[in-house]
Amino acid sequence: MSQATAGQILAQTASSDTERFKKIAAIIQHVRPDVLLLCEFDHPGQGGDDGALDNFCCHYLGVAQPVESGSTTTPIAYPYRYLPPTNTGLLSDVDFNRDGKCTLPEDGYGFGEHHGHYGFVILSRYPLDESQMRSWQHFLWRDMPGNQMPSAYYSAEAKDVFRLSSKNHIALPIIVEDRTIHLLCCHPTPPVFDGEEKRNLRRNHDELRLLVDIIDNADYLYDDKGVQAGLASTESFIVMGDLNADSIDGDGSKSAIKQLLHHPRINHTVSSGKKTPKSVGSRFVRLWQTRIGRASEWTHLSGLRLDYVLPSADLSVTNSGVFWPDRKDPMRSLVVDDKGRERPQAGSDHRLVWIDIRL
Template identity: 65%
Template sequence: MSDPVEGQILKQTSTADNGRFSKLAAIIQHVRPDVLLLCEFDHPGKGGDDGALANFCRHYLAEPQHQQPVIDYPYHYAPASNTGLLSPFDLNGDGELTLPDDGIGFGEHHGHFGFVILSRFPIQQHQIRSWQQLLWQDMPGHCMPDGYYSDQAAGVLRLSSKNHVLIPIEVEQQVINLLCCHPTPPVFDGEEKRNARRNHDELRLLTDIINRADYLVDDQGQQGGLSDDDKFVVMGDLNADMTDGDGIKKPLRDLLLHRRINRSASAGKQTPKSLGGYFLQPRQARAGRKNEWTHLDGLRLDYVLPSDNLPVKQSGIFWPDKKDPLRHLITDDRGRERAQAGSDHRLVWVDIDLAAM
């Protein structure tokens, strides 16, 4: 739900006649997540809703779509984003300051490709923490490419391409922290591999927040990350696959196999799976388990990773097979799986057993 022209998503959601948005809403209404992260949803770069998110809830989620029942999310959060935030110094070395290439995060306008949270449970707005402003060069052992950025550019370039946020949700007198981000894809760069390196360190930042790394200071001035007894769920399009793709594998492996991540849901029997993924024929041969893919390129890129103190009941990926009556929600009028029909990603869900917490 992003457009190169600022304000277009607000305009497109102002009416209820967008067929693609209707399919996305029907998927949400069918799966019925209590807490939902939507990546690539344009909103003001400084944070907050310009009306597009409210429009989507009002005109699509609050109305039946494709015979699916309505769903209500009374709590919303749209964090500030580095996408489309113009750097004061030239980042790509062409001598000009232009978007998207000189954005602190890639984007045609500030807030392009942002992400938003919808929740049925209250959000502790005043307890939200973010690491949007953390400079890439301030991460110990960072992987910034040598000699690519000028000293001036390196002095302003933030690590997070969008934002890394920790959002406390009140769930039946308990608090579950959502650790959300959307790292840059590890492609569209050159020999210096600046995007692959940035994806690597954005994933490392997730692990550092879980580990309460000593160097961490959030945008609010608070040191450290999660506490040892905190309950949390890592959520995001991480643009990384542990077995395939262009990304550097180690930081994702470290995250999925982290001692504080529920191993069964990250890399075990309860890893989210689908039937429809079996029928995908990606453009190139891919490794990994087809039923765990979440993207049309044949990769597992999208994750919901509960902490080890959150018991998991079940999980899945909304990817209907060819015989499923809901198959049309992910295909075009000719029955083809295309990004333009809905999304090139698939919705991933995990059910937490609240009674066992």
């Protein structure tokens, strides 16, 4: 739900007749998550809603959507919403790519055509404690010890201001009765679309490492309020995001995502064990290159596991899945176009990942 011009998503959600958005809404209504992260949802870059998310909740999630069987889904409401500020499309005063001018998207702190492009939003049926929300949006890449920043590519001036998070890294507390769980959300840059310097691949690696270091409460960290700390060892959390990394296939570095998946504080039954989210519909996708990983765990049309919901080890997981229906499933129409093809234009090139937690 991103467009190259600011305000386009606001305009498109003003009515309830966009077929792609109907399918996205129907999937959400069918799965019915209590807490939901939507990546690539345009909103004001400084945070908050310009009306697009409210429109989507009202005109799409709040309306019963048709499915192929002739039935309809049931509307769903999310009274609690958070739209964080983002680095995407935030133009810097430094010529990052050294082409002699400061222009978007290349000279933004995160790749985007306008500030707020490709942002992410959180929807919840439980209260969100925004007063205790923490973020690492402004953390400088150079300040991570042992970082992989391509030193020969960026000027000294660029290194002094370049932020690590391509969008934002946030820890947002959610209150479920008497329990607090921190939603650790981010959307690292894809490890492609760069040159020999591999700046995007390196940034993706270090954005994932930042997740790990927040979990580890690394002593070098500082958040956007200047507090030098990550998560406490006693805090429950759930990592959520399109991490743009597969531990087996794809172009990205495998070490950082493996470090996260096998972290001692991550629930291993979900990250790499018997309850990794799976689907049956992914086996029908047509790939243009060979993959080694299990098709049942793919979350993307390219045959990769890129999207994750990873609870901390102290949380009890009862079930998990990837919404990718089988060919005979009446919900199949929600992920294909009118000719039965799985294309990004039909809804999304990603699939919704979910887990059930018992508190």
